[in-house]
Amino acid sequence: MWTCIKDFFNYETTKSVVVKSWTIGIINRVVQLLIITYFIGWVFVNEKAYQVRDTAIESSVMTKVKGFGVYNDKVMDVADYVTPTQGASVFCIITKMITTENQVQGLCPESEKKYVCKQDSQCSKHTNKPGSYGILTGKCVPFNATINMCEMKGWCPAEIDTIKTTPMMEVENFTIFIKNSIRFPTFNYTKGNFLTTITNDYIKICNFDMINNTYCPIFKVGDVVRYAQQNFTKLADKGGVIGIKIGWICDLDKSDDQCNPSYSFTRLDAMSQKNAVSPGYNFRFAKYYKMENGTDYRTLVKAYAIRFDVLVNGNAGKFNMIPTLINLVAAFTSVGVGTVLCDIILLNFLKGAEQYKAKKFEEVSDSPQESRSNGLYRSQLSLRQSETIMRSSDSGAFSIEQYC
Numbered sequence: 001m002w003t004c005i006k007d008f009f010n011y012e013t014t015k016s017v018v019v020k021s022w023t024i025g026i027i028n029r030v031v032q033l034l035i036i037t038y039f040i041g042w043v044f045v046n047e048k049a050y051q052v053r054d055t056a057i058e059s060s061v062m063t064k065v066k067g068f069g070v071y072n073d074k075v076m077d078v079a080d081y082v083t084p085t086q087g088a089s090v091f092c093i094i095t096k097m098i099t100t101e102n103q104v105q106g107l108c109p110e111s112e113k114k115y116v117c118k119q120d121s122q123c124s125k126h127t128n129k130p131g132s133y134g135i136l137t138g139k140c141v142p143f144n145a146t147i148n149m150c151e152m153k154g155w156c157p158a159e160i161d162t163i164k165t166t167p168m169m170e171v172e173n174f175t176i177f178i179k180n181s182i183r184f185p186t187f188n189y190t191k192g193n194f195l196t197t198i199t200n201d202y203i204k205i206c207n208f209d210m211i212n213n214t215y216c217p218i219f220k221v222g223d224v225v226r227y228a229q230q231n232f233t234k235l236a237d238k239g240g241v242i243g244i245k246i247g248w249i250c251d252l253d254k255s256d257d258q259c260n261p262s263y264s265f266t267r268l269d270a271m272s273q274k275n276a277v278s279p280g281y282n283f284r285f286a287k288y289y290k291m292e293n294g295t296d297y298r299t300l301v302k303a304y305a306i307r308f309d310v311l312v313n314g315n316a317g318k319f320n321m322i323p324t325l326i327n328l329v330a331a332f333t334s335v336g337v338g339t340v341l342c343d344i345i346l347l348n349f350l351k352g353a354e355q356y357k358a359k360k361f362e363e364v365s366d367s368p369q370e371s372r373s374n375g376l377y378r379s380q381l382s383l384r385q386s387e388t389i390m391r392s393s394d395s396g397a398f399s400i401e402q403y404c
Contacts, residue, residue: 017359024342031338036252039331050324051317054186057248067174071097078166092305093174093221095167095236099161100300108156109141109149116149124148133158161302167236172222176308179217182248184316189252193217193261204282214260227265238280239304241269248314268309283309
């Protein structure tokens with residue numbers, strides 16, 4: 001117990017030992033050089049660790065589609081093929097439609113092949129269960145002159161969505177206007193994806209491209225699909241989801257014109273391309289009307305569309321003394337890793353490790369008498385005269401010298 005108490009109150013201080021070895025010297029300087037290069041090249045230059053960063057970007061997106069197409073001998077405008085109509089960051093351009101007109105509430109046969117029947121017993125197992133387009137009644141009724149189907153209660157006649165139709169190919173030449181405004185609240189910095197000097201005449205003639213017109217807010221649908229590496233014909237036939245990503249990576253220590261948006265385009269529903277069950281993107285909506293006698297009827301539309309998701313992300317950085325000091329201290333502290341590595345090599349792997357241990361670790365008592373009796377205390381002169389060890393090895397000649 002007394003020994004433990006004495007050890008607890010021991011004091012350790014740094015002792016300088018100069019090791020004259022090419023091997024250790026080179027290892028030490030190389031490690032220090034790598035650490036300094038890492039902090040200068042990666043931490044400060046590439047990662048800009050001297051800056052405080054704001055990743056809480058605030059963003060608003062407004063969109064507008066323009067173009068005319070022809071579908072089923074009808075001229076289609078924006079009100080016909082764009083949904084929703086609010087001009088939000090997520091919108092759809094309808095490329096193909098399957099229309100079921102004049103539906104009213106009532107009883108009628110189902111339209112899917114799995115409900116083909118010959119007698120009521122084949123339909124009774126589905127009684128009061130939801131079918132494809134309504135609630136099944138359990139009866140088997142004629143569908144046409146040759147086929148019977150299970151009867152359902154709902155909007156009649158039931159939809160037939162297996163009809164083959166041709167997409168509206170004019171969509172490829174439609175244009176999308178995207179207005180994006182961003183703000184970094186930490187620095188109260190705001191900017192938009194087109195310059196304040198842009199004129200109406202320029203917007204009317206420009207089209208966005210990745211090199212020359214990055215500040216043009218007009219995107220051609222066909223160009224967006226190609227940037228996403230997709231085939232427009234296949235996409236228009238089955239539908240899909242395209243992401244338009246706007247990235248704002250800004251260094252606010254530089255001039256304002258250096259903070260520019262970067263665009264990337266990708267297919268967001270790529271997994272649906274590999275799935276044969278529900279490929280592409282489609283949805284249903286209805287237009288409701290009322291007859292003179294007060295009966296409601298509707299036109300049901302199954303729409304295949306290209307959905308566009310405008311996604312905004314980014315961060316901004318600006319010089320700040322606190323992160324600069326923190327990373328400088330970390331850099332200076334990390335340089336000491338070279339010393340730790342060299343000590344491990346000297347103490348365990350090189351010839352002469354025992355001599356190095358004898359020089360590095362020494363016990364000194366606060367009692368001169370005890371130090372003399374234990375041989376632990378020697379004068380500065382005796383240390384200088386007797387504790388120089390010269391040794392040669394395969395790794396190069398080295399000497400250990402002790403200075404007290």
